[in-house]
Amino acid sequence: MVDRGLEPNVTSCNILIDGYCKNHMLDEALQLFKKMRQNELKPTIVTCNVLLRGLYWDGRMKTAQRFPNEMQSFGQSPDEVSYGKLEDARKLLDEMPEKGLVPNVVTCTTMIAGLFHHRMSLEANKLIIQMEEKGCLLDSRTYDTIIKGFLQGKETEKALQFLRKMHERKFVPSDPVVSLLIKTLSTDELKNLVLFL
Numbered sequence: 001m002v003d004r005g006l007e008p009n010v011t012s013c014n015i016l017i018d019g020y021c022k023n024h025m026l027d028e029a030l031q032l033f034k035k036m037r038q039n040e041l042k043p044t045i046v047t048c049n050v051l052l053r054g055l056y057w058d059g060r061m062k063t064a065q066r067f068p069n070e071m072q073s074f075g076q077s078p079d080e081v082s083y084g085k086l087e088d089a090r091k092l093l094d095e096m097p098e099k100g101l102v103p104n105v106v107t108c109t110t111m112i113a114g115l116f117h118h119r120m121s122l123e124a125n126k127l128i129i130q131m132e133e134k135g136c137l138l139d140s141r142t143y144d145t146i147i148k149g150f151l152q153g154k155e156t157e158k159a160l161q162f163l164r165k166m167h168e169r170k171f172v173p174s175d176p177v178v179s180l181l182i183k184t185l186s187t188d189e190l191k192n193l194v195l196f197l
Contacts, residue, residue: 010036014047021054029054037074048076056114105131109142116149124149125158140171147177151184159184160193 006012013036020029033051036043043051048071055064071077108131115124128146131138138146143166150159163181166173173181185193 008036008039008041010041010044010047013041014044014050017047017054018050021050021057024058026054026058026060043074043076045076057117105136105139105142108136109139109145112142112149113145116145116153119153121149121153121155121158138165138169140166140174143169143171144174144177147173148180151180156185156189160189163193 013032017029017032020026020032029051033043033047036047048067052064052067055067108127112124112127115121115127124146128138143162146162147159147166150156150162159181163173181193182190
């Protein structure tokens with residue numbers, strides 16, 4: 001950008017950092033983030049959340065867990081989205097009310113997806129139970145996330161249990177989840193599923 005005479009701003013840096021993170025080029029994203037601060041471009045909460053998501057999905061858990069404290073050094077406080085990006089979802093969910101934040105279904109769904117992504121289905125299941133106990137109603141996207149997570153973890157019985165709950169709530173699974181069900185379930189399970197639905 002600078003070579004072409006264009007002056008980078010926070011928005012253009014956010015877009016580049018997001019692109020780096022999505023293309024698994026986290027070192028480049030971190031380098032650009034560092035240059036932003038050196039050039040006195042103040043990172044926004046969007047910048048921080050994009051980078052935090054990149055750290056999380058790249059498996060840099062320790063750095064991701066330290067990042068919310070670092071954010072405060074340049075004037076940003078973690079928000080609901082920030083908390084939705086970290087690995088230790090249950091701990092963070094407990095901390096959110098102390099910080100004046102109310103976890104919602106989007107935050108919880110993001111945390112559940114992250115736990116499944118890291119093959120932590122037991123923790124995801126605990127968080128689901130905790131959500132239900134706190135009165136956070138699952139939406140269709142949450143059910144899709146849960147069913148997909150259990151299917152990918154080869155826990156078909158749990159996936160089917162949540163598919164039944166989803167059906168009871170009058171939600172319909174998304175096309176990708178239906179496709180995954182067809183690919184994952186045995187012929188007998190599919191026959192029983194058709195009879196059930």
